[in-house]
Amino acid sequence: MNKLSFEYLEHVTGGLDRDAVLDELMREYGRDVWNYALFLTRSRELADDIAQDTFVKVYERLYTYRGESSVKTWLLAITRNAARDALRSSWLRRVILRPHRAASENDAHPSAEREAMEREMNRDIWSIVLELPAKLREVLLLHAHHQLQMKEIAALLNISEGTVKSRLFRARALASRKMDKRSRADDAVVTGEEEWT
Amino acid sequence: MSRHKQQPYWERHLVEQPLRSGGFTSDIERKVRERIRMGQRNGKSRGWVRAAAALTAFVVLLGGGWLLRDDIGSMLKRQPDKLNGIPAALQNDSLADMNSTLKVMESEYDNFTNMQYARPFLLHHPTVGIETAVMKEQDKLLEWVDKEKPDVLRLRADQYYELIQEGRLQPLDALIANDKVDVDEMHKPIMDLLRAYGGGQLYGLTPSFQTSVIYVNTKLFKENGIPLPHEGMTWDELLETAARFQGTGTAGLAGSPFNSNPMYLVDAIRRSDGLQLHAQGGKQITVDSEAWERLWDRLATGYREGWLYRDTKSDKKSGEVSFTPSDPFLKEQTAMVLNGSYYTMQIDQTWEGDKRQQWMTIPVPGNQTENLRISEIYAVSQTASDPKAAWEFVKFMTGQEFSRRLIGLGMSSAPIRQSDLTGDNRERLAAFYQNRFEVPSDPSFFSTTTDQAGNALDEAANTIGGPLFKDVIENKRTAGEALAQLKEKLEQEAAAPNKEKAQ
Numbered sequence: 070m071n072k073l074s075f076e077y078l079e080h081v082t083g084g085l086d087r088d089a090v091l092d093e094l095m096r097e098y099g100r101d102v103w104n105y106a107l108f109l110t111r112s113r114e115l116a117d118d119i120a121q122d123t124f125v126k127v128y129e130r131l132y133t134y135r136g137e138s139s140v141k142t143w144l145l146a147i148t149r150n151a152a153r154d155a156l157r158s159s160w161l162r163r164v165i166l167r168p169h170r171a172a173s174e175n176d177a178h179p180s181a182e183r184e185a186m187e188r189e190m191n192r193d194i195w196s197i198v199l200e201l202p203a204k205l206r207e208v209l210l211l212h213a214h215h216q217l218q219m220k221e222i223a224a225l226l227n228i229s230e231g232t233v234k235s236r237l238f239r240a241r242a243l244a245s246r247k248m249d250k251r252s253r254a255d256d257a258v259v260t261g262e263e264e265w266t
Numbered sequence: 267m268s269r270h271k272q273q274p275y276w277e278r279h280l281v282e283q284p285l286r287s288g289g290f291t292s293d294i295e296r297k298v299r300e301r302i303r304m305g306q307r308n309g310k311s312r313g314w315v316r317a318a319a320a321l322t323a324f325v326v327l328l329g330g331g332w333l334l335r336d337d338i339g340s341m342l343k344r345q346p347d348k349l350n351g352i353p354a355a356l357q358n359d360s361l362a363d364m365n366s367t368l369k370v371m372e373s374e375y376d377n378f379t380n381m382q383y384a385r386p387f388l389l390h391h392p393t394v395g396i397e398t399a400v401m402k403e404q405d406k407l408l409e410w411v412d413k414e415k416p417d418v419l420r421l422r423a424d425q426y427y428e429l430i431q432e433g434r435l436q437p438l439d440a441l442i443a444n445d446k447v448d449v450d451e452m453h454k455p456i457m458d459l460l461r462a463y464g465g466g467q468l469y470g471l472t473p474s475f476q477t478s479v480i481y482v483n484t485k486l487f488k489e490n491g492i493p494l495p496h497e498g499m500t501w502d503e504l505l506e507t508a509a510r511f512q513g514t515g516t517a518g519l520a521g522s523p524f525n526s527n528p529m530y531l532v533d534a535i536r537r538s539d540g541l542q543l544h545a546q547g548g549k550q551i552t553v554d555s556e557a558w559e560r561l562w563d564r565l566a567t568g569y570r571e572g573w574l575y576r577d578t579k580s581d582k583k584s585g586e587v588s589f590t591p592s593d594p595f596l597k598e599q600t601a602m603v604l605n606g607s608y609y610t611m612q613i614d615q616t617w618e619g620d621k622r623q624q625w626m627t628i629p630v631p632g633n634q635t636e637n638l639r640i641s642e643i644y645a646v647s648q649t650a651s652d653p654k655a656a657w658e659f660v661k662f663m664t665g666q667e668f669s670r671r672l673i674g675l676g677m678s679s680a681p682i683r684q685s686d687l688t689g690d691n692r693e694r695l696a697a698f699y700q701n702r703f704e705v706p707s708d709p710s711f712f713s714t715t716t717d718q719a720g721n722a723l724d725e726a727a728n729t730i731g732g733p734l735f736k737d738v739i740e741n742k743r744t745a746g747e748a749l750a751q752l753k754e755k756l757e758q759e760a761a762a763p764n765k766e767k768a769q
Binding site for chain 2: 088091092095099100102103104107108113117120121124125128129130186189190192194195198199209210213214216241244245248
């Protein structure tokens with residue numbers, strides 16, 4: 070839809086009005102960037118920070134975009150890196166400043182933040198999907214929410230298309246299972262799948 | 267389709283927004299603009315993050331299950347790329363205290379960004395940023411350089427020469443001596459050229475050069491009991507070797523694997539043997555010499571007798587290049603072919619098993635200077651904002667680590683240091699370093715701009731000469747007659763030099 074209108078980005082050089090392009094990109098992809106950050110971090114507050122970081126970086130690197138991927142995939146890749154940076158430092162900040170919290174909370178007693186978020190969710194399915202292990206959650210949302218193609222997901226995560234497909238399959242199976250068990254409040258998250266690629 | 271079959275009923279809802287409120291608000295947009303205005307990078311000190319990252323490996327054990335546990339744990343196992351695996355290099359980062367961004371020249375059809383050439387450098391020097399400035403085909407070099415002010419230039423040989431003449435490049439000899447860059451390890455004839463252009467001083471370094479060699483199918487030689495060709499042969503001797511394939515059903519030599527125009531080989535040989543098409547900048551046409559006649563005669567005979575490869579089925583009009591997958595060397599229809607360094611990759615991709623061992627290369631006879639391309643000379647601009655970082659970049663991109671990476675990516679040109687080659691390549695590619703290059707007495711030799719008239723004549727010689735040469739092959743004219751015709755037509759061409767441009 071709007072994919073075409075950004076094709077000129079491949080050809081931008083120093084002469085381009087970066088501010089105007091930035092405004093357009095934020096308008097067009099701001100929500101995608103914010104949602105992706107939310108899916109990665111499951112924190113509204115961090116998503117705000119990461120979305121900011123992402124677009125500051127986008128502004129700095131605008132001239133380096135050369136169309137090796139779609140603008141959206143490019144933005145999501147930057148988001149992913151920004152999320153990684155933000156999580157690393159925010160986690161430290163919290164652990165150092167509020168160690169009692171970090172030690173006392175676990176998945177059985179959801180944090181206030183998480184409870185608030187659940188109340189905000191448009192559908193139950195979102196809370197289930199956000200409970201999936203990071204690896205599975207990310208692939209499912211890139212596919213179902215961001216509507217990326219298999220090969221785009223593979224490139225973004227630096228894994229093979231086969232791995233993308235198998236993760237997608239497992240994500241669907243696990244989320245479906247959780248849907249069925251919903252009423253029993255049995256949310257045991259399958260672990261061992263936590264690593265990002 | 268299958269997507270719907272596998273897709274669970276709930277999945278389509280994921281297209282919607284996850285939360286009822288919030289998301290990317292205008293407030294976030296405003297903050298982004300504000301931060302850009304303030305020139306603020308991350309709002310966090312990098313040093314802090316780096317120091318903190320060192321603690322994490324052990325702190326994470328204490329972390330336990332909090333909201334972000336799964337994400338965090340895995341994330342911390344993965345250090346940021348720039349810290350990954352190179353602690354030693356980081357400690358020695360000579361640019362660590364600099365926060366500079368290098369602007370690097372890129373041409374329109376360049377691999378610099380696509381192949382992420384700068385990435386290894388950035389891993390070593392995380393405080394340095396790289397951005398590119400693209401020079402378009404139609405841009406004039408000098409104007410472009412003065413307007414864009416790139417810190418690092420990546421130049422063709424003629425551009426290198428031009429910028430030296432205009433005083434836009436920094437001399438490198440002192441820096442090379444200071445940092446003990448081993449320029450003696452670099453292929454001497456190329457270094458001699460780069461130095462000659464700078465009047466004895468080096469103003470740039472190149473990671474590689476492009477030239478042609480003769481690829482030899484050793485199996486076909488063995489099967490036909492013909493002794494292998496070797497380094498040091500003249501063109502006459504090499505053609506004699508090719509002629510021995512007459513009647514074997516295989517050609518001895520092809521001028522090119524993709525261009526079956528016989529003029530291609532004529533041109534390659536006359537250039538390396540120093541046969542001039544014209545003298546005095548096109549004022550005098552010199553194709554009626556005895557040497558020219560002998561060459562045309564010999565090659566026409568070869569094509570007629572079939573020991574020079576000619577794709578008779580697709581005998582198209584002269585100058586046309588065919589990219590159909592009918593490579594005569596890979597199909598073993600010719601025992602030798604003339605081609606550039608990228609071809610080694612092609613052979614490796616096509617031939618499997620034992621076949622991989624049945625080829626070698628030998629240098630092309632004669633002087634190969636006209637066949638030499640140096641297209642990526644790294645140089646530091648006289649106006650570089652951070653000359654130290656720019657020089658580090660030049661050094662890195664022409665150094666051993668990057669060279670190995672280029673070889674690993676699939677080689678399209680010969681590395682400047684032969685010693686960077688390993689394994690099979692070492693022997694098989696030795697020929698690239700055996701070609702003879704002579705420093706042209708006229709330093710503007712590579713300059714494409716100074717000899718427009720001469721270039722037009724070269725082109726005309728091929729288009730007009732093509733049909734005439736074909737007549738000679740088919741015994742419709744003698745070589746002498748054909749060349750006399752060619753001379754006449756080229757003289758007309760030279761007298762009307764503007765015709766080409768007007769079209």
